[in-house]
Amino acid sequence: MAEYAHPEVLVDTAWVADHLNDPQVRLVESNEDILLYNQGHIPGAVKIDWISDLNDPVVRDYLDKERFEQLLAAKGISNDTTVVFYGDKNNWWATYAFWVFKLFGHKDARILNGGRAKWIAEGRELTRDVPSYPQGSYSAPERDDATIRAFRDEVKEHIKKNDVALVDVRSPQEYSGERTHMPEYPQEGTLRGGHIPTAVSIPWAQAVKEDSTFKSPEDLRELYGSKGVTSDKDVIAYCRIGERSSHTWFVLTYLLGYPQVRNYDGSWTEWGNGVGLPIEKTYKG
Template identity: 35%
Template sequence: MLKNKKGLVLVAILLIAVLALSACTKNVENTTSTNERGYAKPESIVTAEELKGMLDDVVVVDFTEKGGKYIPGAVKIERSAIQTEVDGTPGMNISKEQFEAMMSEAGIKNDDTVVIYDGDQELWASRVWWAMKVYGHENVKLLDGGIDAWISAEYETENDAAQPEATEYKAEDANEALVATIEEVEESFDNEEMLILDTRGDKEWNAGRIPGAVQLEWTQALNEDGTFKNADELKKLYEDAGVTADKVVIPHCKSGVRATHSLFVLTELLGYENVENYDGSWLEYEKSGLEIEK
């Protein structure tokens, strides 16, 4: 009986050791410095550990849906503040004036370095990132893995967002090189140098799609824990799908949110130079009268 008990104890100890080693290995992989993953622009993304060391030098923006646990000092921007209706299409990017008002209310100055996070694998954070890029705010980064990565690292959180003093933010005119129109989408039908990238899931894709588009769901760029895959993995993923840097790539989804996530991957992590978010996306295209493939 004593030998059996000792044997069970030994098995339990070995099992615990294996699990601990596995967890440790996963943690090392997910917290690898962004400079070591081969990204084209590693300055566009930070790990939780990297952010912890720069909190005093950046403005952190919380773009979670409900909040609840905030990174210390983070200011809150609501999702409604970053979307508007344009010509009957909801979910479009806000105007320059609306953007200035949003940034001013959040207490952000033109020369601030901004780090954005959400609780949705940086899906919505990428939308704010894109809007900031469109209106000329260059110093903006995403937190890899979002608030989940911060909490998993057991870093301090706060129950309330910061209440900053308002600023007088001045935006640049919209950078049209980051925005695709429905006219450009139509032009792609007969232009081999242009590619429509559908970032939606299989169900949406099978229900109807833009002619000539290729599908690569936005989640394919992520590890299981919501962090971004390394550059070599991403390069193979996109090139195998025919999404190459020699084309003008136009990502879309239903309302231009998932598309900005893929735009971030292509431009910042892989260095593609010609990527334009189709802001109207399927909500605009479906009612346009243009051809739909099935």
């Protein structure tokens, strides 16, 4: 892992096993399948639900500064805690939670390379015991919606420029317009199929190997560079609601070291339903 641009953000299963009882480390499990945690999780791990914990219950947005502070304190997390995220489906939702933590500037956030699948494949211990930790003390800045997050109007301006890259990380069928969503994902009511003009198709899971660990830096550079997504560009990634694209954001930012990458979390559920917003299709059926 030392060959990545920021190897410090990745830990392996052996590292996690060695730090299960480290009071300075908090394991956070975040899954698409919200029932998995109760079926068995890494000892000491707390659960963060991407819907109920990270999202505002009324406004389509993330929790605010005060609720973020309350959430982390309740999980026994303080400002100086090393938080290690992991989850199902190639760490898809783990990187989403990681991204939200970075919106509030949490300093030491890491990803378990290989996630839940790697831990289980190695026959390592799982437990159903839910840990209880002393209340943490957390002080967060206001949420940073400018540095690593993109909004609809910014995307509209983005696609007019020459030194930018827009990455659609959904499936080829969603990108082409053949489907408005894939059957294995929740249907969130998108009216149109297709993609944002100028976007290239690089499905998010192409960045990982069969064992759910990340591909090598060389393979990742080839994957993105072959589609014109290079480090000299201002990059925006999107999917349906910003979850799959957070995985691509993580890869480009931390594994390849791209200096300017943002996640458009409004993504296709906003763009595909937006009045007056242009789309493109390649599906002719």
